[in-house]
Amino acid sequence: MxxxxxxxxxxxxxxxxxxxxxxxxxxxxxxxxxxxxxxxxxxxxxxxxxxxxxxxxxxxxxxxxxxxxxxxxxxxxxxxxxxxxxxxxxxxxxxxxxxxxxxxxxxxxxxxxxxxxxxxxxxxxxxxxxxxxxxxxxxxxxxxxxxxxxxxxxxxxxxxxxxxxxxxxxxxxxxxxxxxxxxxxxxxxxxxxxxxxxxxxxxxxxxxxxxxxxxxxxxxxxxxxxxxxxxxxxxxxxxxxxxxxxxxxxxxxxxxxxxxxxxxxxxxxDDGIAHVAGACVGEGDFRHDDTVFVTHDAVNCESRQVFKKVLRSGAMGIFQGKILVKPDAQKTDGYQISQGLLLDDDSQFLAKPELEIYADDVACSHGSTCGAVDETLLFYLRSRGVSRGEAEELLVLAFLDEAIAEIEDPALADDIRARLAAWLARRRR
Amino acid sequence: MLTIKNLHAGLEEEDKKILKGVDLEVKAGEVHAIMGPNGSGKSTLSYVLAGRDGYDVTEGSVEMNGSELLDLEPEERAAAGLFLAFQYPVEIPGVGNMTFLRTALNAQRKARGEEELNAADFLRMLREKAKALDISQEMLKRPVNVGFSGGEKKRNEILQMAVLEPKMCILDETDSGLDVDAMKLVAQGVNALRGKDRAFLVITHYQRLLDHIVPDVVHIMAEGRIIKTGGPELALEVEHNGYADILKSVA
Structure with missing residues (x-):
């Protein structure tokens, strides 16, 4: 063409x-x-x-x-x-x-x-x-x-x-x-x-x-x-x-x-490991796009894609993730999760998960979800005295944590957690 | 401590009344039990008191220590001293149990104009209270209730109560899903908190919990109202004869 x-x-x-x-x-x-x-x-x-x-x-x-x-x-x-x-x-x-x-x-x-x-x-x-x-x-x-x-x-x-x-x-x-x-x-x-x-x-x-x-x-x-x-x-x-x-x-x-x-x-x-993760928080005129392509062309490799997006006030999150498993890439273990947490009705999360598998002995799974903050969890936290804003922050951080947990060095992961918590708290004030 | 007057409430989404004129007074230092058949409105009462969304209060009032409870947000009720031990404690993946407890305690202290507890003092206090409830360090480090057994979840509720030191404690079917040993442990935790400045409202189906947490007053609830009030012997009557006789006698 x-x-x-x-x-x-x-x-x-x-x-x-x-x-x-x-x-x-x-x-x-x-x-x-x-x-x-x-x-x-x-x-x-x-x-x-x-x-x-x-x-x-x-x-x-x-x-x-x-x-x-x-x-x-x-x-x-x-x-x-x-x-x-x-x-x-x-x-x-x-x-x-x-x-x-x-x-x-x-x-x-x-x-x-x-x-x-x-x-x-x-x-x-x-x-x-x-x-x-x-x-x-x-x-x-x-x-x-x-x-x-x-x-x-x-x-x-x-x-x-x-x-x-x-x-x-x-x-x-x-x-x-x-x-x-x-x-x-x-x-x-x-x-x-x-x-x-x-x-x-x-x-x-x-x-x-x-x-x-x-x-x-x-x-x-x-x-x-x-x-x-x-x-x-x-x-x-x-x-x-x-x-x-x-x-x-x-x-x-x-x-x-x-x-x-x-x-x-x-x-x-053979036997390689690749983890690609992302956490994003955006509001208003914010557009965030993760486009990932993982090709398995060897035996017994493990790949993980973990992407979490927290969106509010019209923000837009996009995920396009692909796992391609070539014919000889037996014993592939592929995993992909993309999730959007929408803090209001104006935001959007668009996900396009793709799997293309040519080997027959593989385990590949993918999932994608999009939703609001769980009111049941919010009430539980508030019933213990945590304010609505602070409770929402705790749940936002918890939502993002699956991606942050992909950082192997705990000190670096904690650095990221602390920074995120401070940003969210600053926004609340 | 807690005065409920002619409380009428139902679900917002359905045009169905659940509470149809509840009157109840719990004084400081007392333990009240509410028993009643399924669907009598016991859990609804606990949710309405704690301030859960989705319920419509159409009539009546609830006063706790002089303030109108129903005007307050759930977190304000907690800071004022109300605590609900949930029938089904929720799992919160990603939020550490310890972080949760410390956030909650400090939020309440802040709301009351008290100083926040520093990390070291908090940890010391928490360890001591966790030990009494046989809650391991590992459980404290795990996300709230995630992977906990039924018994562990209920013990975790009592731990929260011990840490937050509320004035008015509501236990919603805390005995459900507990084996005998776990129930004793939970009862011990509750009994340790009994005191002249604290009151309890224990909601249960069965008399057996009340062997361990001996109430001062027992109420029978049916069709959204308290239909009979008595001493601990009322619970025994229910255990032996079921609710049918009592329902018939007041009908």
Whole structure:
């Protein structure tokens, strides 16, 4: 089928709006050109695309971006209590002054632009590679744009167990910033790594994370997208899992006008584990979209998708989650749950669970629910003296907890819980 | 302590009267039992007193320690000293038992203008009270009532009562679903709380609970009204002869 002119023109506009990176190694240049070609041939996203039916991509692709005022608050930064290597970006640009020295025992780390200017074999095997694999069978045009143009970000290779996590902190200062960041992480065999990300990043943020986990490796990802009310973000996380490896990714989203988080996971080795979870809380002009695609192409792998959305005053939550089990992926254990908690009659939760199974010896289950706060529970709490507002908060936190419980490190999970509780309490006052 | 006058109430959604003129006075320090056949309105009375949504009070008044109970929100009734031990305690996945108890206690203290209890003092107090009811640390850490047996749920209700120290306690069929040992444990918990400043309204089908929690006054409820009031011997009469005789004698 011919690609509509609207999509093709849109792709040209996107590519023209961001400068072509220069001075990079020839291998990197060809990766960028291939990505630009992918986008140019398949076109920019439009509302008519199957996977954009519920989220209008217009404000993600328009030129220039819509202004978004940074959100002023006096809160202590998230993960501040954790021992971590802090790397700060301001409107998508790495700031050496605000960051810790870029070094950590157990990892090789360098800015993406440096990695792409030299011939590093592992980076060659990763940059743009997982993103390209993730373009089939569903187009991910914003990720292709990112690979073609993003110059900010880091390349990280992990050996063993570094003593602390790396924390990317994305600050937002400029109301018109239109940022792209691309990070690549290679977790070597048997290594174990935790990546933390937090902050609103920019008025409009396009972020890609490619994670390649070798056999017996483990990657933990905890992300909190910043609270700016007007920001927009489209993110793509692409993971490839080796044998007996683990990938766990959790995202907390509070506020933001539009958030589209895509996560593409592929099992290529047997006995792998992938858990992708998300908790979001939004009100009013808030649209949050989780689009997940997990491909089982190996034996005896376990995947879990746990997504919870709390919506009020016209907020909209979207979940599009797919589990694809290829013919040889026997003994697959796939699970998917998406739930919306609507705090009033104005909000909406749209879910599109998809299972596509070609192996015969698998266990795959999925569920999706949408409802209001349970009045029976509310009354029980109130009958013990808890005010209606506080009781509702307890139930909201309880609802989200199944997703938060996917964070393996209890201290990080408690950090997220405490932050959420404080936000909800603040709203009540 | 609690004065109910000519209380009429029914379900909002159905045009059906359940309580048809309940009169009851419970003084501080007393234990009253309400017995009655199924459908007599016992549980409705407890829900109306606790302030559950869905009930329509069409006539009458309920006064507790000088304030009009029916004008208050459920949480305000709790802060004023009312406590309902539920017939079917609900499970609240994701809310830790300990968090729940501390939130409830501090919310009530705050509403009464008292200082909130700090974590260490709360924990000490809770451990002591849990021990008396044979409630393990593990049960305190679990989400409220999730995975609890019937007996554990009822004991957990009594623990909440012990922690919150209400003035007026209503026990709605707390004995249902309990084996003999669990019933003794629950009764011990209740008896430990008896005192001159606290009153109890014990709703039950069976006399056996009243062997352990000996009431001062026993009421028989039928068709939405208290039809007979007497001493503990009235409960024995019900146990031996059933409700039919009493219903006939007052008809």
């Amino acid at each position: 011919a690609v509509p002119a609207l999509k093709l023109d849109g792709a040209q506009t996107l590519l023209a709006a961001a400068p072509e990176p220069s001075g990079e190694a020839s291998w990197a240049r060809s990766v960028r050109q291939a990505a630009a070609r992918r986008l140019a041939e398949r076109g920019a996203p439009v509302r008519r695309d199957e996977y954009w039916r519920y989220t209008d991509p217009q404000s993600l692709t328009c030129q220039p971006p819509v202004a978004a005022a940074p959100f002023e608050n006096d809160e202590a930064p998230l993960f501040g209590g954790a021992d971590r290597l802090k790397l700060v970006f301001v409107d998508g640009v790495f700031s050496r002054e605000l960051s810790d020295p870029v070094e950590l025992e157990g990892i090789e780390i360098q800015p993406l632009s440096e990695a792409l200017s030299t011939d590093i074999h592992w980076a060659r095997e990763l940059f743009g590679v997982l993103e390209a694999r993730g373009q089939t069978p569903v187009d991910r045009p914003m990720a292709a744009l990112n690979t073609a143009r993003a110059t900010e970000g880091f390349a990280i290779r992990v050996h063993g167990r570094p003593g602390k996590p790396v924390n990317f902190v994305y600050l937002h200062e400029d109301a018109l910033s239109d940022a792209m960041v691309h990070n690549i992480v290679r977790v070597e065999a048997g290594a174990d790594f935790t990546l933390l990300e937090n902050g609103p990043a920019a008025a409009r943020f396009n972020k890609v994370l490619e994670v390649d986990v070798a056999d017996d490796g483990a990657f933990h990802h905890v992300r909190a997208q910043g609270r700016d009310h007007e920001r927009r973000a489209v993110t793509g996380t692409f993971a490839r899992l080796g044998a007996r490896s683990t990938f766990k990714s959790f995202t907390l989203t509070v506020n933001g006008r539009l958030t589209r988080n895509e996560c593409v996971v592929e099992f290529t080795g």
